[in-house]
Amino acid sequence: MIGVFICFCGNNIGGYVHVPELTEYFNKKEGVIAFDTMFLCSEIGQNLIKEKIEELNLDSVVIASCSPKHHGGIFQACIGEKMNQFKWEFANIREQCAWVTPNKEEATEKAKAIINGAIEKAKLLTDIGTTKVSVTKDVLIIGGGIAGMHASLELSDKGFHVNMVEKKETIGGNMVRFDRIFPTDDCAMCTGSPLLADVAMNPLIDIFSLSEVTEVKGRAGEYIATVVKKPRYVDETKCTACGECTTHCPVEVWSEWDLEMGLRAAIYKPMAQAVPLKNRIERDSCIRCGTCENVCKAGAIMYDDEPREFKLTVGAIVVATGYDLVDLSNTEYHLEHPNVITGLQLERLKVPSGPTEGEILRPSDGKKPKHLLFVQCAGSRDRRHNVYCSKICCMYATKNARLIKAENPEMDITLCYIDMRTAGRGYEEFFDTAREMGIKYLRGNVSEIVPDGEDLIVRVEDTFANEPKAIKADLVVLSTGLIPSQGTRDMGTIIHLVSGADNFLAPVHVKIAPVDTANKGIYIAGTSESPKPIQECITDAGMVASRIATFLKDPEIEIELVTSKINPEVCIKCGTCADNCVYDAIETTGEFYKVLDVSCQSCGKCSVTCPTGAIDLSLYTEDQITRQIDGILASDRDSIIAFSCYQCGYNAADLAGTAKAKISPKIKVIRVPCSGRVTMQHMLYPFYKGAKGVFLAACLEGQCHYIDGNLQAKEKVALAKKSLDIMGVGGHKLNLFNMSSAEGPKFVAAAKRMVEICQ
Amino acid sequence: MTIKEKEMDLEFSKKLAEDLTDNFQKCFQCGTCTARCPAGIVSQYRVRKLMRMAQLGLKDRIFNSDEIWNCTTCSTCKILCPWEVDPLSSILRLRAEAVKAGHENKKHDTLVKSLLSYDNPWLQPRSARRKWYKKLDVKDVNKDPAKVLYYVGCTATFDSRLWGMTKSVINVLKKAGVDIGVLGKEEKCCGGTVRGIGHPDIFENLAKRNIEDVNNSGAEIVLFSCPGCLNTFKNAYKSVGEVKPTLMHAVEYVEQLIKDGTLKLDKNVDRIVTYHDPCHLGKHCKIYESPREVLKAIPGLEFKEMKFIKENSWCCGAGGGAKTAYPDRATELASNRLEQAEETGAKVITSACSFCYQNLLDGIKQKDSKLEMKDVMELVAEAIEL
Known part of the structure; x- marks a missing residue:
């Protein structure tokens, strides 16, 4: 009953x-x-x-x-x-x-x-049923920038052991390279160095510098990460960072840390506050002369140092791999001109401990500029580079303009912008004072930067005055837009995280779950998620720490077994399901193939690809979906079946309802976890039973919550369409529509289109 | 002046937004286009402002000012726009709307009348099309089909200052053994200019007849020395019908002939030369390298690039009916471009366009410049034994 x-x-x-x-x-x-x-x-x-x-x-x-x-x-x-x-x-x-x-x-x-x-x-x-699995209390934090450092301190305060993996030779990230930070004009290092010291001293935090995560396996509560530590060529246990080696090293090359605004030796430490405070030989620039080995009293030089690979078992992972600047070399911005620099390069010029000891000197001749010009939206809000606004540039350019103007009142400073976006506590006031100080804000996007000897001619329209201008500047600073760092992009592939169209890592829900990913136990923080100011990175870090503390609070976590099941009597052990599973949830080593319940994310893609029908997803079994179709069509034969993925299409359909949009009563939604769960049989079967049409409402391409389910569905739909053509039904009656969970109108349009097609 | 609500014709702007699919509504008034607009240098014309007025539906203000007629249709605005808006399409559309509403530019009247009567904008009888090749032996494809049809274009046909160029095209190709002919008195204006000054109906009529002419000519290739005509055939005709023969600019064809060894350049041309990119050849048809390759293949020729080239090239000022309406502004822009050419130390400024040729020549005269104007094809002709 x-x-x-x-x-x-x-x-x-x-x-x-x-x-x-x-x-x-x-x-x-x-x-x-x-x-x-x-x-x-x-x-x-x-x-x-x-x-x-x-x-x-x-x-x-x-x-x-x-x-x-x-x-x-x-x-x-x-x-x-x-x-x-x-x-x-x-x-x-x-x-x-x-x-x-x-x-x-x-x-x-x-x-x-x-x-x-x-x-x-x-x-x-x-x-x-449900099952309980044990969890490891250790946490892996990938990226030692401001978000990673804060999260590690919060977590260690809560008693968790943290492994911090950092790609560079020191932790600290980008922030410790800045001069000052907005809107308080605090010295970045004054706030950064206590943090660095706290992380370095904390007995619950292990730092792996010059290291990268190359693989993540396992399941929520027990992930196994493979880490490769690149050789430092200096024994970290012996080096005292005395600096003798650097003083004697004959090599001078552009410093990456100073973004080529200054020089470094082949053996160096990037800054006095580096963590770990150890020197490093950069092998590409090293000429192997042996000088450092001769002067090192600690005997720390290890020319034969080699990469080391090791594994870390952790319960949860934080991806805080940060941003890079969009590469504007060889573009209309003429970054190859010595006196066109990026905002980050300006930071290095402004830092008291930097290559110019805090003096603003233009790279071509070391002279102080008289006409300084900031170019906003360089590579942002530009469809040829990045469509999105990089959020922080209005404020960081204003910060630098203010600081430079305060020290050099005679300097003519112009800032060309499209819109000034200064939303945030104290931000508008900050911008207000900048105008009071005599910084010229010119509303117009820079059209052209033309080298004129050592100077530059900048063409821009003063849109308020309605006049095009050609402004002569002797130093141009590009407020260069932000992109996900290489590390962020790599982690997307290595951990199978979903990225947005902007290539930043996407949270499960941008508003209500901003640090959670679709993978349980894996969280994102800071600018790996999107461009944001320091305080938001810190907010993220705190939230991530709290989410992890909740997730790992008990020795075991309960997992609902809404997972795929393999029938060993039918399974031919072909491996298709295992190859197709991005979560490595299928164990193929034993006598029979087995689904690892704790790793399975319940997308059901496996059951679609299985040639014998041996694997099926519980709660959405092949038969259950078929019977649901039967039930609907028995009641209304003329229906149009809308398989809607529970992540996007289903939400969009709900939103259409909330907006009280009109949808034909012929449209009947069937919930599926992912469009990749819909088999060709499901696509064709309704037509046998008299249905007028079938469509799939899937996530946007590149935004499938299970990586590629919607792309697999696309292939299946193409095949099924051919079959329908052959059958004489007409392939046009089967379609796939991509939509995000927020796009109610797209569902309405899809439904309308289907009704038109299937009449 | 306050904008009154009744001035805003929202239906008008809505229609523009529907028809102009190229992000018309998305213009966010950054001014990138305007800072680099050549017409804006010599007039009060502001692309950005015009886009805003169009978005607001300020139809009468647009029609009653002379601003829209300043655009030289160089397409710099489209190339620079960070949001991939195409202001040029909007301008062309606004010009057509203005004409429809009876606000045509009076300075274009003669040109339009001439076109309707003689199929050319220069008030010349059809028979005068044969004047420039009177002393040359040139096939008339109406009588004797040829593999290559040279579509001369009205400007070069009727302005004797440009006959050095047209004759060079014939001489060079004949030297290479190419079977070439012309339409003679049957050639008609391509319609590019009337399209640019707001008469899509006249354009369409010409386009249909031209498509028929070239498709029936039996030619495999239609060759152009005027990029305005080439762009019109290649890009604007798409909406009217299919042009069957291959469409090429003379410099593209000659580049091929040089590369495959058919055309030998054996005479030294000891000149210092710079090249001006015609907007319709470069920005519109994306042909930047062919003329440079041809110039570099000429023995003895020293090639100098200007500071602003290819996509960044400055317009000579002649296009889009601007020279007809405002000849002084066009010459002023030409003078600016000539200054950039002089900076290179070149003695000769070369280009591959009838309009640029005319306008730069006027600029040289007005500016009293020492530069000599030559078409690329003229220099090629100098490099071969005729």
Whole structure:
């Protein structure tokens, strides 16, 4: 016996659908008993469900109410008190029916079909268990910049052991290379060096400098990361960083740390506060003369040092791999001219301990510039480079302009901008003072920078004055846009994290889960997620520490086993599923193939690719989906089936409902975890049963929450279309639409298009 | 002056947004285009402001000012725009709307009338098209088909100062043994100029007839020495019909002939030469290297680049009907460009365009410059024994 519980939701459903008619209709159906109530999510409603499960010894339950995204958790917990928490199916008759169907009769008929589909699926539901797995309390932080350092200190304060892996020879990131920071004009190193010292001294933090993560395996709570430590050619246990070697080294090359604004030796430490405070030989510039070995009293030089690989087992991972500047060399910005520099290079000129000891001297002749010009949006808000705004440039250029103007009141400073974006505590006031100081803000995007000997002619329109200008400047500073660092991009591939169209790592939800990724136990912080100022990196770090503390608080974590299962009797051990699984969740070493329940992310792509049908995803089994199709079409043969991925398409459909958009009652949504779960059989089967059309609502390309599910679906759709052409049905009646979870209108447009096509 | 609500024709701007698919509505007024707009240097014309007025639907203000007629259609605005807006398309559209509403530029009247009567903008009888090749032996493809059809273009056909160029095209190609002919008195204006000054209907009529002419000529290749005509055939005709023969600029063809050894350049041309990129050849048709390759293949020739070349090249000022409407402004822009040419130390300024040729020549005269104007094809002709 299946219990159907139908909610009026006040007028939200009751106003659009004849609820009593539905109850009466389903009560006549064999093996079904139906109830309705005003608010199913209320205590009264929940009690009704629990009572009836017990009283009637129900096999499974159908909840016909709002979207499961809304109160799914409440119903699961409520049902879980009386029976297995997964033995229920929902019928979304609010967002996807009542709210999008103005005609009450049509809405009622659509609700019948949706509920009938749910009933048919519910008949096949089975118990799904949970399991507990142990967790490792250690944490891996990739990237030792401001976000990584803060997260490591927060976590160690909470008692966690932290492994910090940093690519460069020192931790600190970009911030410790700045002169001062906005909006307080604090010295960056004055705030940075205590942090560096705290991290260095902390017994719970292990720092691996010159190291990179090359592989991550395992599962949430127990990830195994492979780390490669590059040779330093200096014994870290012996070096005292006395600097004798650097003094005597005959090599002088451009310093990467100073962004080629200064020189370094082949053996050096980037800064006095480096952590670890050890020298390093950079082998490409080293001429192997042996001088350093001769002068090193500690005997720390190791010319034969080699890369070392080791593994770290951790419960959670923080990716804080930061940003780089967009490369503007060989572009219209003429960065090859010595007196065109980036904002970060200007920081190095301004730092008191930097190559010019804090003097602003132009690179071509070492003279102090008289006309300094800042070019905003260099490589940002520009479709030829980066479409997005880099967020921090208005403030960092203003900061440098203010500091330079204060020290050099006679210097003419112009800042050319499109829009000044100074939103933040104290930011507008900061900008206000800058104008008071006599810094010229010129509203116009720089059109052209033309070298004129050692000077530059900058062409820009003063858009407020409506006049094009050619301004002579003797030092031009590009407020260069931010891009994800190479490390950030590498981590995206190595850990299988989802990136956005801008290539920054994408959180699970940009607003309500800003540091979580789709991979449980893996978090992102700082500018690996998007360009942001220092205080937001610190906020991220704190939040990540808190999320990890919650995640790792118990010795074990409970995992719901909504996972794929392999039937060993049918499995031919071809390896297709394992090759296809980006989460390495399929173990192929034993006698039989096995799904590692704790690694499985429940996308179901494996079951689509399996040639024998041996692997199937629980809660979305091949048969369950087929029966749901049957149920819908038995009630309304002319339906158009909309397989909607639960990450994006389903949300978009819900949003269309929230916006009270009009959608044809012929459209019937079937929830799937990922568009990659939809088999060709699912695409073709509805047509056998008389359906008018089928479509898939998938994530945007490149933004699949399971990396490539939507791309696999695209291939399958193309194949199925051919079959439909051959069958004479017409491939045009099957389509795939990409949309983000926020794009309700796209779902509406897709539905409309399908109705037109399938008429 | 306050913008009154009734001035804003929202239907007008809505229609523009619908028709102009190239991000018309997305212009965020950064001024990148305007800072580098050649017309803005010699007039009060501001691309950015015009885009804003169009977005606001300030139709009458646009139609009642002379601003839209200043654009030389060089396409710098489109190339520089960081948001991939194409202001040039908007300007062409606004010009057409202005004409439709009876606000055509009076200075273009003669040109338009001449076109309607004689199929050329220069008030010349059709028979005068044969004047420049009177003493040359040139095939008329209407009588005797040729593999290559040389589409001369009205400006070079009727301005005797440019006949050195047209004759060079014939002489050079004949020397290379190319079977070449012309349409003679049957050639018609390509329609590029009328399209640029807001008469899409006249343009379309010419386009149809020209497409028919070249498709029926039996030629495999249509050759141009005027990039304005080439761009019109290659890009603007797409909306009208299919042109079957291959379309090439003379410098492209000659580059091929030199490279495959068909054309031998054996006479020294001891000149110091710089090259001016015509906007319609460069920015519109993206042909930057061919003329340079040809010049570099000429023995004895010393080639000097100007500071602003290729995509960054400054417009000579002649295009888009601007020279007809505002000849002084056009000459002033030409003078600016000539200054840049003089800076290189070159004695000869060369180009590959009839309009640039005319306008730079006027600039040389007005500026009393020591530079000599030559088409690339003229220099090629100097390098061969005729």
